Amino acid sequence: MFGILYNFLIMPGLLFTAFVGLLSTWVDRKVTARIQWRVGPPLYQPFADILKLLGKETFVPNVHKLVFISAPLLPLIAVPIISTILWYLNINTYAGFTGDLIVVVLLLAVPSLAMMIGGSVSRNPLSALGVKREIRLLLAYEVPFVIAVSALAVKTGSILIGKLISYQFIHGMNIGSVSGAIAFFVSLMVAQAQLGFAPFESTEAEQEIEGGPLLEYSGYLLAAFKLTKAMMLYLLPVFLITFFLGGIDTYTLRGALLFILKYFIVLAVIVLIKNTNPRIRVDQAVRFFWGPVTVLAVIGFVLAMMGR
Numbered sequence: 001m002f003g004i005l006y007n008f009l010i011m012p013g014l015l016f017t018a019f020v021g022l023l024s025t026w027v028d029r030k031v032t033a034r035i036q037w038r039v040g041p042p043l044y045q046p047f048a049d050i051l052k053l054l055g056k057e058t059f060v061p062n063v064h065k066l067v068f069i070s071a072p073l074l075p076l077i078a079v080p081i082i083s084t085i086l087w088y089l090n091i092n093t094y095a096g097f098t099g100d101l102i103v104v105v106l107l108l109a110v111p112s113l114a115m116m117i118g119g120s121v122s123r124n125p126l127s128a129l130g131v132k133r134e135i136r137l138l139l140a141y142e143v144p145f146v147i148a149v150s151a152l153a154v155k156t157g158s159i160l161i162g163k164l165i166s167y168q169f170i171h172g173m174n175i176g177s178v179s180g181a182i183a184f185f186v187s188l189m190v191a192q193a194q195l196g197f198a199p200f201e202s203t204e205a206e207q208e209i210e211g212g213p214l215l216e217y218s219g220y221l222l223a224a225f226k227l228t229k230a231m232m233l234y235l236l237p238v239f240l241i242t243f244f245l246g247g248i249d250t251y252t253l254r255g256a257l258l259f260i261l262k263y264f265i266v267l268a269v270i271v272l273i274k275n276t277n278p279r280i281r282v283d284q285a286v287r288f289f290w291g292p293v294t295v296l297a298v299i300g301f302v303l304a305m306m307g308r
Contacts, residue, residue: 012087013080021230022046024267028233031271046230050223058219063121071118072217072224078110079231085161086238090248093162093169101159105149108194108239111228112138115203118225119213130212133282134203137193140289141200145190147297148183151304152243155179165247173246178308182300184244186293191236192273193285195229199277200285237266 007013025046033040060068082104089096112134119131152174153159156167167174174180193200204212214225241248241262249255280288 007084007088008080013084014076017080017083017231017234018227021227021232021234022050024233024237025230027264027267028271028274031268032275035275050227053218053223053226054220056219058221059216060221061122061216063123067117067121068216069221071114071121072221072228074114074117075111075228075231076224078107079228079235082107083231083235083238086235086242087248089161090165090242091250093166096160096162099159100161101149101153101164104161104239105146109138109142111232112194114228115213115225118217119215122213122216124216126211127213127215130203130215134213136282136286137200137203140286141190141193141293144186144289144294144297147294147301148186148190149243151179151183151297151301154301155304155307161242164243168246173244175244177303179300179303180244182296182303184240186297186300187240187244188269188273189289189293191240192270193289194236195232195270197270197274199273199280201279202282202285233267233270237263237270240266 009015023043023046026041026043029045030040085100085104089100116131116134116138119127119134152164155174155177156164158164158167164174175184192198196204204214214222217225238248241259245262245266248259250259
């Protein structure tokens with residue numbers, strides 16, 4: 001019991017995910033600043049921002065308080081669970097449970113669902129508009145994402161994450177095959193949308209709807225949402241590395257350094273996409289995901305069935 005609590009709360013769960021996520025946020029802000037010919041924030045700035053929000057007054061509007069307060073706390077449970085599962089199965093590939101892949105895919109939707117719940121109950125018209133955008137975006141990217149993940153399951157013949165990792169130890173990284181490369185691209189686009197990064201940042205577009213679903217949140221509740229986004233910036237590259245880039249080797253120094261290199265490459269690609277693309281409208285995002293991205297995902301699925 002103590003071991004489970006340690007894994008969830010400390011390493012590789014809540015504290016570790018939050019710490020690395022905030023460091024990744026600093027990398028994102030620093031690189032973005034350099035691209036824009038600015039100095040950028042100091043290393044401690046993401047941590048200071050969270051601490052500052054924790055010290056501010058938390059205003060709860062006259063709404064259903066239990067739902068309003070619990071919504072931002074739900075992802076702080078779901079994200080560490082995903083992190084713990086991925087790390088544990090990278091270390092012990094035979095220790096998974098039936099359908100763990102499905103569980104991880106479902107839990108990845110919790111941050112978006114929590115934002116929808118919180119924005120809906122706040123009764124703010126701008127928040128409601130942000131929620132509508134988030135719903136449309138979620139429905140758009142989940143379709144190709146499920147198809148892309150299903151292609152991996154077909155290729156390896158299992159819905160166990162441990163077997164997906166073991167398959168790469170034997171046959172090489174999934175991204176090395178045509179179907180795997182297609183599924184990686186689809187998943188990368190979905191990760192960009194899940195993070196709310198450009199070009200898919202219409203849900204929280206501050207220039208248009210002043211933060212959207214998060215408009216009525218303040219204090220520690222807003223800090224919870226901000227921390228969740230930072231944790232997702234760490235978690236999604238780990239997800240992509242686990243499923244497409246050979247997994248995580250924690251047994252050797254070379255393997256650990258290789259994982260760090262993979263992580264920073266994936267993070268750099270995400271930040272590069274964010275800083276080189278303008279924000280698109282949510283209807284354009286829906287057409288993008290239901291159009292070319294879904295077509296690519298289906299092609300990848302068919303190729304996976306053919307063993308390619």
